[in-house]
Amino acid sequence: MRRQATALFLLVALCGLLSACNYQDYFQSHSGASANAADKFDGQQAFNHAEAQVNIGFRPTGSPASVKTGDYIKENLKEFGWQVSEQPFDQTVNGEVFHARNIIGTLGKGPVIVVGAHYDTRLWANNDPDQARRFDPVMGANDAASGVAVMLELARVLGHGYTLNRELRLVFLDAEDNGNIPGWPNFSLGAANYAQHMDVKPEYVIILDMIGDKDLNVYYEGQSMNSDPELMTSIFQVAIDLGYGDSFIPRLKHTMIDDHGPFIDAGMKAIDLIDFDYPYWHTVSDTLDKISAASLEKIGRTLQTFFEKTGVIVRS
Ligand SMILES: [Zn+2]
Secondary structure (H helix, E strand, O other), X not given: OHHHHHHHXXXXXXXXXXXXXXXXXXXXXXHOHHHHOOOOOOHHHHHHHHHHHHHHOOOOOOOHHHHHHHHHHHHHHHHOOOEEEEEEEEEEEOOEEEEEEEEEEEEOOOOEEEEEEEOOOOOOOOOOOOHHHOOOOOOOHHHHHHHHHHHHHHHHHHOOOEEEOOEEEEEEEOOOOOOOOOOOOOOOHHHHHHHHOOOOOOOEEEEEEOOOEOOOOEEEOHHXXXXXXXXXXXXXXXXXXXXXXXXXXXXXXXXXXXXXHHHHHOOOOEEEEEOOOOOOXXXXXXXXXXXXXXXXXXXXXHHHHHHHHOOOEEEO
């Protein structure tokens, strides 16, 4: 209220000085609540981003499809008003150099908060029940595309109608998912690269992975509960308050090797929102029909509401 009154006074004062100033225009552009109203996270829009990734094809690190996926992420971030940067890095595997890159969307000013998800898909479906298909690639509708999909829809929703009280970084991580494949040194190579080169210590890091399953069951994750139990339980409480108690079960279940690991190793607080009860994990059946807009929406709206409740974002 006070800020608006001051702005109005200044405007009137300015109008006195500048003959070209159009008083009417000010009210038309600033009074329309609908023009500035924040949108709710829309599961269908998120699902469309997952579909777009799957339509590109298998997206392992260093492949032309991975480059296309990265470009798709960049285009969307720019469209939603985020500043985009890249962190390229090379990984040599059995003498072959793979060009990888993390993609970072940044919006707002203040202490840093990171939301991350990997966008690469796994080279081998080594968990497939059919032994003959275990060297086939994974399509990764859930294992990669779902996390990216939620982040891109979040980018749209947070990109207008809000003032950000933090520097929010949406980090799309490469080279997460080829661990335990001969020649690849580890999982989470992109996350390690990003975490080790961070210029500031973030307030916290939230990793999203495998959060699109039609039958969504997210539990407390082990490493997260050691790193930042308050963050994890607060997010679950928001989800439960929103009526998503069927999908957010406030109980410790799995402990994961995932992209939160390198951030924790680097001394940061990080949690992993993941539904590891997914029968198609690292199989050729991790396809678009296994995920749903409704599940993506539960994750997205939970994060949007959590950021609102904690003052990270304020409706403008
Ligand atoms: Zn995976």
